[in-house]
Amino acid sequence: MKPGRSTLKIGELATGQDLELNLFEFAPEVLTGPSVYIQANVHGAEVQGNAVIYQLMQALESCELRGKITLVPLANPLGINQKSGEFTLGRFDPITGVNWNREYLDHKLDIASWYQGHKHLNDAELIAHFRALLVERCYSRLHEPWGITTGHRLAVSLQQMGHEADIVLDLHTGPKSCKHLYCPEYDQDAAKYFSIPYTLLIPNEFGGAMDESIFCPWWQLSEYLATQGREIEVPVSAFTLELGSQENVDLADALVDVEGIMAYLSLRGVISERVEPAEMPRYACYLKDYKKYHAPQGGLVEYKAKVGQPLLAGEPLANILRVDRYGEEDAIVPLSLPVDCVPVLHFASASVYQGTELYKVMTKVFAL
């Protein structure tokens, strides 16, 4: 089947022009599987997710679908169109500086009170009511009488769509990065289906990102119910897929990620077809073991450690070149780390201030 297409207004520019999203929707007549929501390019420079959505839609056209799939490429038109020099200044709102992926609504629910009024419901009803609550709160937020910020409006509009789905995939990239997955700890098995070698297992803490905005309320509910002696598995799945480096479009590589996504959709019964996950080694670490290393000084950087390749303690990470100190001992300062790790991403520019986040590395890595 072909996807349907619609538009959603999510803002207005200074010229008065509408900011609109293009929504694509595969809506099978009979719904027997979970529903899916996939978005890409919330950070303006992180474009590869659009290629994945393109290729995924091509693949889905020939599938037998059991659940509805909504896809939103180019999800942040303001960020995507914000150029600064030869790059896309798409990581944060150019006016406020707020990271576009930290703008989602923290519901801050009083779950105990809510449950008090709903505990008579059976599981399916409970889930339906809770979902309606989440959607409604997004709606209310969007209609605040004194208004909300540009970035929050965008984020909550996306989040509202996400709450309607059972499975949410948010497609990002790193700066210079290998592929990696943010996966909530309760959903660790899912990480074996995507074509992504490295997984970060994240706890139940809301930091403002899309995936957290989707699963945190449900995870809290599930944990609260457990204290009340009622076991309900978290009924939603939400992941952030980091598809390599920003400022890159690669239609062939997108097919690799489509294969992984299809394997996961197959597992979950969204499509009838059986798609096996790629055979590949997959590794993970806990988010608390995902470490940032900051430039210990200003200077030019020669990045030595390759992303996605294990690095032993003491092996060369990077060199800081301080040509202004030519002739002194510290004109070239070799950097290394005191622990074994896998470098996952590094900074995009080759010159840094002291304190610039130079590398992010996984430590205490284990096989999945």
Add this chain to the structure above:
Amino acid sequence: MKPGRSTLKIGELATGQDLELNLFEFAPEVLTGPSVYIQANVHGAEVQGNAVIYQLMQALESCELRGKITLVPLANPLGINQKSGEFTLGRFDPITGVNWNREYLDHKLDIASWYQGHKHLNDAELIAHFRALLVERCYSRLHEPWGITTGHRLAVSLQQMGHEADIVLDLHTGPKSCKHLYCPEYDQDAAKYFSIPYTLLIPNEFGGAMDESIFCPWWQLSEYLATQGREIEVPVSAFTLELGSQENVDLADALVDVEGIMAYLSLRGVISERVEPAEMPRYACYLKDYKKYHAPQGGLVEYKAKVGQPLLAGEPLANILRVDRYGEEDAIVPLSLPVDCVPVLHFASASVYQGTELYKVMTKVFAL
């Protein structure tokens, strides 16, 4: 007396050049009064505080000082030198987007545990130990083995100096703004001394700003001690002074604010001279009643309401001009608010996206 002068390195640029602060210090030989720390221009475009520091130092030269006064103008050289077009892009780190005034360290102290080990101390000792703890934690933070971000290094370097003082003044401005003061609720009386007509009374919640980073730990300590039956007044004072609009230097107007600061320093016994506060009406509201109004649509803005002048419910706040809709009814959309208020600041640019924070207004205003 003349102030001494020293420098403090707080970072390194990509070229390797040091980022340095100029510190000025009035250090009387005999210290009988509280110590003071004053900084200006943490946001790059908010320059008027430097003029106030300049004039204040002139005034202090002829005073009899009882307490040490440290002054740090141009406190954020990276932000001040960051131009974008004809303006200073000085509100947030250009790399990360993080607001320079949200980078201070949240100590997240376990005060109960700490007190358990220190409750045998008398009040003066307790205060000295707690202060040492705060200073030491800043020091440790600055020496993290994996480094810290550029902005956090700057902030914690400033904060460490602030913790050493009894009184901290952080000099800012708004975008297009009247003068206003952020004052913690416990210190409300202090607001009657500065030459500032409007005061926001803030609760004991850490949001990342300098003033909060100074008083929050003490306020928490004080509140905890109260639960233990021990009464200690919060022994530090910390305020943010918003000295009008950004991108403006006015040496004559700086004298007005010097007069207010001197009145406060006189009250607190930092100087021996008796300086009376200016006679002027002063108003306040609680932070929860300080409201943001966001542009309900994109377009050009004619700001009608003047900052610092009371505005009745329904009176004209601004017009949105949508010349693209010429001939339609909504080519000019008049905006107003449903409550009486005092507009305190408005956005600096005359064109806005939907959601841009157009005005911030005080509601439920009362006389101090």
Add this chain to the structure above:
Amino acid sequence: MKPGRSTLKIGELATGQDLELNLFEFAPEVLTGPSVYIQANVHGAEVQGNAVIYQLMQALESCELRGKITLVPLANPLGINQKSGEFTLGRFDPITGVNWNREYLDHKLDIASWYQGHKHLNDAELIAHFRALLVERCYSRLHEPWGITTGHRLAVSLQQMGHEADIVLDLHTGPKSCKHLYCPEYDQDAAKYFSIPYTLLIPNEFGGAMDESIFCPWWQLSEYLATQGREIEVPVSAFTLELGSQENVDLADALVDVEGIMAYLSLRGVISERVEPAEMPRYACYLKDYKKYHAPQGGLVEYKAKVGQPLLAGEPLANILRVDRYGEEDAIVPLSLPVDCVPVLHFASASVYQGTELYKVMTKVFAL
């Protein structure tokens, strides 16, 4: 009569969205007067021209029109929507750095050759053919097989419309500025009609701006014909109106400029109504006497000289505050100029690098 409205596509964003202009056109059935083209906001922060267009359209609705009037507000949607911090980074293309008002096409015509083939034509025919040539060259430029830059496409699209008209008004503002007019020397009398106190008389040199792109080819033609013993007055008029400061919308002040524009349109017979120019002193200088003064050092700036107010040689222009040098003689450096002048505009920010263009001033000013 009401204006008609249409749109013109002038580009595409990275998201694929069209960049479109809204064109308004007053097109009387019988054309007995010259045609007019008016645009505003080519520099993104210079918004007041839109308010003038709005008020002018209101005024024109009740006029008897003899010539066609085309109005293009919000003429640079890319620049207008380009925010950087709380300001509009609208002076130059964010990718290339090229000033949006230096992107117009330099026809570089070989007028002698062209005239050789057209000298048999009478004056009216000659003018018609030359105009067609200018329009056609813009069209060809827009259809270059290897493409043209984003900014050049915008500019040449506007220029093509301008070449179709007899009178072209380009509405700008300065940074912090009084009203002033750029007027070609051959059209000096026109300056007595606009409600603008200061006029810069510009020579026949193409620097890339809209007004020059319109009148330079005709002025060259006129001068060449004079060498051939044929006298033709330059048949087009083109002016840049600088309507005060950027980032400002003032609907009431717009009426003042509408009055001046109407007086000029009345003079030229575009409208039947008799509109007298405002009685006001008007002054001018030649462009060569319009001087830039650059900051002799870095520092904070207190602007002392008011724009639009004559300043005698040696009177205070500005102070450079160098609070880092507190206690030294040059902590405050007063600046002045060695000649009498009228400051017309100054830099928008209150802190400058050495070399920042601090003020632009008219010297050798004379009454018009």
Add this chain to the structure above:
Amino acid sequence: MKPGRSTLKIGELATGQDLELNLFEFAPEVLTGPSVYIQANVHGAEVQGNAVIYQLMQALESCELRGKITLVPLANPLGINQKSGEFTLGRFDPITGVNWNREYLDHKLDIASWYQGHKHLNDAELIAHFRALLVERCYSRLHEPWGITTGHRLAVSLQQMGHEADIVLDLHTGPKSCKHLYCPEYDQDAAKYFSIPYTLLIPNEFGGAMDESIFCPWWQLSEYLATQGREIEVPVSAFTLELGSQENVDLADALVDVEGIMAYLSLRGVISERVEPAEMPRYACYLKDYKKYHAPQGGLVEYKAKVGQPLLAGEPLANILRVDRYGEEDAIVPLSLPVDCVPVLHFASASVYQGTELYKVMTKVFAL
């Protein structure tokens, strides 16, 4: 020998801090060879030249030098430290938008007049006087009473040093680029010595760049003298070396370019050692055949053609992905060129506006 080191002030920041360059100088006691001036990183993101200077200085330490060599790494500290998001906004002045490499002084000499007063001199004297003239004019420019812009001050300070030398190398990079050389037509043979496969042969036209600012006046002199029946070869050599892609430091690759530079210095007798140029194919085209291809529409870009690899007419250059048009024929638009070429560089970002300069390609390429 070791190089000497000194600093040169070339500006002041808004905080008052000096902008300084670090100059390194190899100054043999006996000068029998030509003098050399080498600078790097005038565009802030183009850092590889610093690595080349570093490695070159290492290599020169063990050479026998006949001529003086001055090296200026990190030649534009303002541009290098100007970050925007994760990149360096270093191509143009952030205030004015002017390209840092278009700020050099156009001497606009009246060579005929000058020669009239100097024609009695012999060749060596003539050259010495002309050189002194160029240097003096830079000096005068730097001391203009009304000041000059920040970028012009930087450029003319560099240019003044360049005029003192016989050989000038300006080290740049492209965005995503293969190595290429800008070489004046009169000096074509020099291109066979650098380790650079592609050369652009440039004519005697001043466009504002460093290399042109050095050789154009001499080339004009030489051409004028030829009209007077006096033959003098252009006595200076000036090249721009484009060392690959920006935002990249590679100390090993720097050695490759050092070898080429050493071969050229050997040829010219700056060093006594015999260094042979690398054996490699080298190609060139004339600047008029170096073509820009602009994005015919907005969208996401998959760059297909590799820089430095010949591309036949019609072969895939890039794809424009318009995922918003999914399901339509033009959701992916393949781009190609109508002529054989060598793509030399492409845009750094993977999303473009219509008109963005997508690729620059050499056409009509011939072997050197």
